[in-house]
Amino acid sequence: MRTLLFLHTTDFDAKEGFELTLEMKLVICSAFVQITFGLRQDVLNIFNEVFVTPTSYSYAGRAIFYDGDVNPFTQRVNLSWPAVEKGFIITDDGLNIAIHEFGHCLIIENAKRNYLARTFNETDLNTWKALAIKKIPAVKAGEYQIFREYGGTNLMELFSITIETFFEQPHEFYSYSPTFYRMTAKVLQQDPRNSKNPKELRNG
Numbered sequence: 056m057r058t059l060l061f062l063h064t065t066d067f068d069a070k071e072g073f074e075l076t077l078e079m080k081l082v083i084c085s086a087f088v089q090i091t092f093g094l095r096q097d098v099l100n101i102f103n104e105v106f107v108t109p110t111s112y113s114y115a116g117r118a119i120f121y122d123g124d125v126n127p128f129t130q131r132v133n134l135s136w137p138a139v140e141k142g143f144i145i146t147d148d149g150l151n152i153a154i155h156e157f158g159h160c161l162i163i164e165n166a167k168r169n170y171l172a173r174t175f176n177e178t179d180l181n182t183w184k185a186l187a188i189k190k191i192p193a194v195k196a197g198e199y200q201i202f203r204e205y206g207g208t209n210l211m212e213l214f215s216i217t218i219e220t221f222f223e224q225p226h227e228f229y230s231y232s233p234t235f236y237r238m239t240a241k242v243l244q245q246d247p248r249n250s251k252n253p254k255e256l257r258n259g
């Protein structure tokens with residue numbers, strides 16, 4: 056089972072004094088499994104440490120507070136538990152921090168993998184990027200209403216925000232932009248609108 060495989064290949068750690076339960080770990084694992092359900096990649100190779108905090112956190116000397124981030128230097132995924140939990144309790148607002156951060160991990164790992172072992176089909180991902188890059192100005196301006204404005208920051212953020220919306224609001228996303236929705240489904244090799252068999256991709 057993919058969830059258990061991910062659980063066993065990931066080092067979970069928590070801020071001192073915060074008890075990270077097995078249930079919490081499983082919730083975090085489920086986000087990764089949800090994204091990769093249709094893909095061959097079923098574990099992370101670089102980012103296999105997940106650090107969980109009881110509140111939002113900041114880096115030393117900085118005033119910005121985070122609910123999650125992927126740190127390429129420590130090769131660690133940091134997540135604040137209240138934000139993770141909220142992401143799964145409210146399932147239809149397009150916000151899911153665990154999906155968001157694992158989205159970053161997959162894009163980074165994909166780029167570092169050997170051509171033949173890529174996470175995503177190269178052609179599909181390039182087609183996705185070509186569509187996505189054209190949307191950035193509108194997303195940034197708040198005119199592409201299915202995505203929050205932060206998605207307009209860059210392609211990396213737009214990918215994560217797209218997949219949050221893809222899993223949380225698949226029908227709305229499809230109605231808003233069928234072509235971009237279908238391309239996202241192709242990249243991830245699944246279609247959440249098809250709850251009985253998400254791996255079956257629809258043409259419409």
Ligand SMILES: [Zn+2]
Pocket residue numbers: 155159211212215
């Ligand atoms: Zn991000």
